[in-house]
Amino acid sequence: MIKPARVFGEVMRHLFKKPATCAYPFEKAKITERFRGRIDFDSPKCIGCQMCVRVCPAKAIEIKLSAEQPPAPVQAEGQPPVPAKRKFDCFMHLDHCVYCAQCVETCPKDALIMTQDFELAHTSRAALTRHYK
Amino acid sequence: MAKITIPFGPQHPALKEPENFMLVLEGEQISGSTINLGYNHRGMEKAAESRTYIQNLYLIERVCGICSHSHTTTYITNVEELAKAEVPQRALAIRTLIAELERVHSHLLWLGVAGYEMGFETLFMYTWRDREQVLDCLELLSGNRVHYSINTIGGVRRDVSAEQKAEVLKRIKFLEGRTQYYIKLALEEPTIAARTADVGRLPPEVALERGAVGPTARASGIARDVRKDEPYLLYDKLDFKLITHNTNDVFGRLVVRALELVESYKMINQVINNLPEGPISVKVPMKIAPGEAVNHYEAPRGEDIHYLKSNGTDKPERLKVRAPTMANLQSVSYMLEGGWLADVPLVIAAIDPCMSCTDRAAVWDQKKGKMAVYGWEELRKLGIEHYKHRGIDFSKL
Known part of the structure; x- marks a missing residue:
């Protein structure tokens, strides 16, 4: 039953194999399509409903009114005035984010987009708060 | 042979997560052990x-x-x-x-x-x-x-x-x-x-x-x-x-x-x-x-x-x-x-221990600001006092 050096043959075979690891960062890591990376924001689509803010488990998203608002459309003659579409900014705290992408699923207007971006380390904490306009 | 108690952990190269084992040794052999939890409590x-x-x-x-x-x-x-x-x-x-x-x-x-x-x-x-x-x-x-x-x-x-x-x-x-x-x-x-x-x-x-x-x-x-x-x-x-x-x-x-x-x-x-x-x-x-x-x-x-x-x-x-x-x-x-x-x-x-799974309960004394270990008798006393405050007396049981 007991055979000494049972693993020897396997070890010898491994001497002639390619390494199982890859030389990251010189070689790009393979990322799957479904990978949940940094969340991107598409401001024109946002309606400011704050659903993503409420659903976020890590309190990583802030949606605020933009400092510069687009001008109201010109009032057509005989028509009631059309209210201007409000523009929103997104502050994404990457240091809080747990990358669950629940906000992307919850957003009713698809204003939040999941990207495959994973190289997010930074030397300053301030740079981890992204301001999307 | 004299008995020696040695701590194994919470920081130990063989442990992947912080946990403490107090081992009572007689020479190289273990005659008793106590496990202390709570180093990984996250609330x-x-x-x-x-x-x-x-x-x-x-x-x-x-x-x-x-x-x-x-x-x-x-x-x-x-x-x-x-x-x-x-x-x-x-x-x-x-x-x-x-x-x-x-x-x-x-x-x-x-x-x-x-x-x-x-x-x-x-x-x-x-x-x-x-x-x-x-x-x-x-x-x-x-x-x-x-x-x-x-x-x-x-x-x-x-x-x-x-x-x-x-x-x-x-x-x-x-x-x-x-x-x-x-x-x-x-x-x-x-x-x-x-x-x-x-x-x-x-x-x-x-x-x-x-x-x-x-x-x-x-x-x-x-x-x-x-x-x-x-x-x-x-x-x-x-x-x-x-x-x-x-x-x-x-x-x-x-x-x-x-x-x-x-x-x-x-x-x-x-x-x-x-x-x-x-x-x-x-x-x-x-x-x-x-x-x-x-x-x-x-x-x-x-x-x-x-x-x-x-x-x-x-x-x-x-x-x-x-x-x-x-x-x-x-x-x-x-x-x-x-x-x-x-x-x-x-x-x-x-x-296959997973200490971070286990550590979700610990007794923390807020006034003293340190961890407290309660024995069975103390826990019972605390329970009776807690109910006394609420108007139910268990002390005669």
Whole structure:
């Protein structure tokens, strides 16, 4: 039953194999399509409903009114005035984010987009708060 | 011989997580041990009370990194039971698939850790390299390697496509071959036999008495598995064997885990080949009906129990998690007794401990600002006083 050096043959075979690891960062890591990376924001689509803010488990998203608002459309003659579409900014705290992408699923207007971006380390904490306009 | 008490941990090279074992030594032999928990307490159960059900999903996932799917599935089964949601069959099948892939990855990881602890580092390197295959499967299906986040209240978040099925089957076929090799290695290699046979003995009656669960109990010959005893998800429709072993030692635990891998591959094949058609989730309202629910789940390490109490709002009133390591730690102090000091890391590793799972309860004295340990008498006194404040007198009982 007991055979000494049972693993020897396997070890010898491994001497002639390619390494199982890859030389990251010189070689790009393979990322799957479904990978949940940094969340991107598409401001024109946002309606400011704050659903993503409420659903976020890590309190990583802030949606605020933009400092510069687009001008109201010109009032057509005989028509009631059309209210201007409000523009929103997104502050994404990457240091809080747990990358669950629940906000992307919850957003009713698809204003939040999941990207495959994973190289997010930074030397300053301030740079981890992204301001999307 | 004089007795010496030495601390093993909380910081120790052999322990992957902070935990303290006070070992009473007589020479090289251990005559007694005390386990102190609480170095990894993160207050998750309390945190869960201030988050909504959907937010809790991602919090509960982080109870443990290895069995993240086990914890969310148990939690979500409770929520769905209270909400009386009918989860589609396809969603249940995908949950079962992820659960079994998770078991494969956890058991392969354990095999590597055991190899490392017994000084057989070749085994460690091989199993961890092969484990990448199953992690790739999980990444392919869910998007991430560790926190899959596949569950959502009422179903799953992502569907399985035909190409993904083929890819997973290809990788599982490769792993089946490798596992057969590891089983042969475990049974024939003298290093493994010498290092694990008769180490950390746990007779069946002691395992029962101390409430051992999972592979630890099954290696002592106790046929206990939630998947068989009380089938959840799709386990009642799957064909698999309950693996037990009767050597009651670390070797038995190794064999049980290796053979369970084969059963898991069988189940993965069955689920993928008979994946039911239909929707993958149903809509569940944010507010959950009031009530209580308890569910158990066979996590890779053993039985995981979740208790949930809802008060009709969108946040739970109470969530309690009993992780498998908590149940198995009682047995560890028995297994250590009479053994050698050099075997301690291997015996502890043999239950596949996950301390971050276990440490969610500790007694903290706010006034003094330090940790307090309560004995049975003190706890009883505290309980009586607590009720006295509320106008109920138990002191005469």
